Amino acid sequence: MFVKVCGLSTPESVQEAVDAGADAVGFVLTASPREVSPEQVRILLPLVPSTVNAVGVFRHEPAADAVATARAAGLEWVQLHGHRTADDVKTVHDAGMHLIRAVTMGATQDEFADLGEDVFLIDAAVPGSGESWDYSSVREKGLDGREWLLAGGLEPGNVAFAASAAGAWGVDVSSGVEASRGVKDLAKIRAFVEAAKA
Numbered sequence: 336m337f338v339k340v341c342g343l344s345t346p347e348s349v350q351e352a353v354d355a356g357a358d359a360v361g362f363v364l365t366a367s368p369r370e371v372s373p374e375q376v377r378i379l380l381p382l383v384p385s386t387v388n389a390v391g392v393f394r395h396e397p398a399a400d401a402v403a404t405a406r407a408a409g410l411e412w413v414q415l416h417g418h419r420t421a422d423d424v425k426t427v428h429d430a431g432m433h434l435i436r437a438v439t440m441g442a443t444q445d446e447f448a449d450l451g452e453d454v455f456l457i458d459a460a461v462p463g464s465g466e467s468w469d470y471s472s473v474r475e476k477g478l479d480g481r482e483w484l485l486a487g488g489l490e491p492g493n494v495a496f497a498a499s500a501a502g503a504w505g506v507d508v509s510s511g512v513e514a515s516r517g518v519k520d521l522a523k524i525r526a527f528v529e530a531a532k533a
């Protein structure tokens with residue numbers, strides 16, 4: 336089970352995610368209570384070993400802008416939310432970067448097609464909101480064989496059940512490992528990674 340811990344902003348939370356065994360860590364580089372600057376990411380990046388993917392998260396920014404910001408932050412992965420096209424995927428790959436393409440569960444069937452992204456992500460209606468949804472319904476989307484992350488309302492207590500119900504390749508969490516919005520809880524980070532990996 337691939338595990339990404341998102342919305343990190345402090346050395347302690349990055350270190351905890353890495354030590355707990357996360358496969359990827361996310362830095363929100365768009366308007367959010369979890370927003371960090373490229374300069375902050377550059378300070379945090381030395382804590383992330385090369386075996387862990389460090390990802391810059393964007394909402395509706397054009398792919399080219401996201402790539403430029405991610406590059407300024409020293410990142411090689413971007414996570415793009417919102418409606419995206421094959422051209423967006425090409426923009427990221429032409430820049431030598433990797434892409435997590437995120438859609439909401441309510442996206443059109445066309446948006447579930449494989450556009451050549453490196454990893455796909457299926458989220459709640461509002462990314463980063465902590466809202467849960469009917470995870471088993473994703474099985475209708477025909478994602479077998481794809482590398483995709485389940486997100487939205489996951490937390491240490493439900494991640495094992497949710498991932499199993501959805502048949503997920505991996506999971507992504509932010510709200511469910513926080514003490515309050517934007518403030519990570521180190522014990523919850525560890526509990527989440529351990530529950531997901533168990």
Ligand SMILES: O=C(O)c1ccccc1NCC(=O)[C@H](O)[C@H](O)COP(=O)(O)O
Nearest residue numbers: 341367462463465486487488508509510
């Ligand atoms: O975290 C945000 O505020 C955010 C803002 C804009 C786009 C994406 C954002 N977060 C994405 C994520 O953290 C994860 O992909 C996922 O949505 C986490 O969901 P949850 O665990 O329910 O917070």
